[in-house]
Amino acid sequence: MAYSDKVVDHFNNPRNMGSFKKDDADVGTGMVGAPECGDVMKLQIKVQNDTIVDAKFKTFGCGSAIASSSLATEWLKGKTIEEAQKIKNTDIVQELNLPPVKIHCSVLAEDAIKAALADYQKKTDGQPTGTK
Amino acid sequence: MVCSPCPFLLMDQHTPQPERARGLQMARSMCWHCQSEVTGEYFCDRCVKVQPVSKETDYFTCFGVPRRLLLDPQKLETKFYELSRSFHPDFYQTKSPAEQTISLSNAAVLNTAYRTLRDPIQRAEYLLALETGSVKDIRTSPPADLFEEILELQDTLEEYRASDRDSDQGHRLRATLQTEQEALERRKHAMEAQLQQLFADWDQLQDAGEATSLARVERDRILKQMRDLLSHRTYINNIVNDLAATIS
Numbered sequence: 001m002a003y004s005d006k007v008v009d010h011f012n013n014p015r016n017m018g019s020f021k022k023d024d025a026d027v028g029t030g031m032v033g034a035p036e037c038g039d040v041m042k043l044q045i046k047v048q049n050d051t052i053v054d055a056k057f058k059t060f061g062c063g064s065a066i067a068s069s070s071l072a073t074e075w076l077k078g079k080t081i082e083e084a085q086k087i088k089n090t091d092i093v094q095e096l097n098l099p100p101v102k103i104h105c106s107v108l109a110e111d112a113i114k115a116a117l118a119d120y121q122k123k124t125d126g127q128p129t130g131t132k
Numbered sequence: 133m134v135c136s137p138c139p140f141l142l143m144d145q146h147t148p149q150p151e152r153a154r155g156l157q158m159a160r161s162m163c164w165h166c167q168s169e170v171t172g173e174y175f176c177d178r179c180v181k182v183q184p185v186s187k188e189t190d191y192f193t194c195f196g197v198p199r200r201l202l203l204d205p206q207k208l209e210t211k212f213y214e215l216s217r218s219f220h221p222d223f224y225q226t227k228s229p230a231e232q233t234i235s236l237s238n239a240a241v242l243n244t245a246y247r248t249l250r251d252p253i254q255r256a257e258y259l260l261a262l263e264t265g266s267v268k269d270i271r272t273s274p275p276a277d278l279f280e281e282i283l284e285l286q287d288t289l290e291e292y293r294a295s296d297r298d299s300d301q302g303h304r305l306r307a308t309l310q311t312e313q314e315a316l317e318r319r320k321h322a323m324e325a326q327l328q329q330l331f332a333d334w335d336q337l338q339d340a341g342e343a344t345s346l347a348r349v350e351r352d353r354i355l356k357q358m359r360d361l362l363s364h365r366t367y368i369n370n371i372v373n374d375l376a377a378t379i380s
Contacts, residue, residue: 031279035363038370040279058283060371 003063004097010067015074018056020044028120030112034104039065043112045076045084047120052076052084057112064102068092068109076113081121087113161186164230174218174238182219184234190262191245199263200338201256201331203249212246253362256331260359275364282371285312289378306379313375316368323365330358 003011019042022029030043039061046054055073059066071092076084092098092106162169163176163183170176173196174183185194192199195211217223219239224232248254292305334354337347 031276033275033279033363033367035359035366038363038366040282040367042279042283058286060282060286060374 003067006071006096007063007067007098010070010096011063014057014066014070016054016056016070016077017058019058020046020054020056025123026120028116028118028123030115030117030119032108032111032115034061034065034108036104037061039105039108041065041069041108041112043069043072043109043116045116045120047081050082051080052078061108062102062105064096064098064105065108067096068098068105069112071095072109072113081117084113084117164234174215182224182231182234182238185238185241191249191258194242194245195249197249198338199259200335201252201259202335203255205250208246208249212242215242252331253327253365256327256358257362259334260355260362264355264359275367278364278367282367285309285371285375288312289374293378309375309379313372313379316372316375320365320368320372323361323368327358327361327365330354330361334358 020027020029022044024046026047028045028047031041032043033040040059041061042058044056045052055076057069057073059069072087075087075091079087087110089103089106089110092109093103096106098106161183163179163181165181166176166179168176168178170183174185175181176183190199195208195215197203197208197211216239219235219242221232221236221239224235227235248258288305288309292302292309295302295305297306333350337350337354340347
């Protein structure tokens with residue numbers, strides 16, 4: 001099976017690889033894994049005024065999993081929390097042209113986004129954000 | 133068209149049925165050829181035509197063994213050869229195209245079934261899928277510590293890949309990775325021992341065949357722990373393979 005050009009590009013030049021301090025108040029961390037294939041994904045967001053100003057990831061897994069998380073961090077930057085909630089795995093599948101056997105990689109990326117957002121929201125829970 | 137009722141409905145999975153295995157009614161269905169009732173395993177009693185394995189038939193049923201996790205590999209192999217012979221294309225050369233197609237697709241199902249049941253880990257994964265529906269239904273809480281560890285190791289691996297292997301730093305990183313690999317392998321073996329115990333627990337519970345609420349709690353405990361261990365083992369297995377491939 002051949003990977004699409006976009007997957008290869010993200011795999012060879014992963015965007016936003018790295019990590020933030022997970023204890024920082026403005027950082028949300030999502031750590032997910034796929035027990036079926038053993039892939040592990042960590043995705044982090046840095047939030048200011050309800051907007052994601054930066055995102056980073058670390059992924060141990062196949063090319064599609066790396067590409068999916070790399071793409072996810074690109075998309076997250078500049079989005080509000082609310083907009084970020086709307087990112088769907090099907091968007092990733094479409095953008096990267098993932099074959100059916102690799103759809104679970106995009107699901108993993110969506111799970112990672114959701115987990116990072118939830119982690120951030122848990123941290124800020126109870127603290128007035130000023131907006132809304 | 134063969135109209136076969138789902139064998140799951142026909143089998144009482146909670147009653148032990150050890151030695152009935154051979155005469156197991158796999159799909160009490162109608163013969164596609166002579167329309168008489170089929171009660172044998174893969175062949176019609178009356179016209180002796182080969183019968184297709186129903187899609188709903190699970191692999192344990194295919195082999196006529198109960199849903200247990202500590203299966204005797206020798207018996208499994210014997211049964212596999214026996215069934216392989218009965219579906220072998222050589223014996224169907226002079227038969228009708230319908231029979232050729234059925235025997236061929238039966239052989240394919242049989243091969244997949246054997247590959248799955250032969251390996252204790254795959255067997256357990258398969259049983260979990262059967263018993264709990266989709267594996268994702270009992271998605272386990274992600275082992276965050278293990279993930280951190282894996283990603284950290286991943287960094288060290290990258291560092292090693294980028295380093296000059298003959299330099300002091302290369303030697304040092306290699307030694308670190310080797311120690312990590314050994315530690316992870318020990319953990320993997322410990323997990324496998326735990327799994328083995330759970331397999332025995334499962335079989336014992338099935339053999340007891342009680343339908344009490346206590347038995348149900350025990351069943352869920354075994355399945356949940358098995359799910360956790362199997363996925364943790366997959367994560368560790370992946371990183372161990374990666375380590376082994378890099379530093380060998």
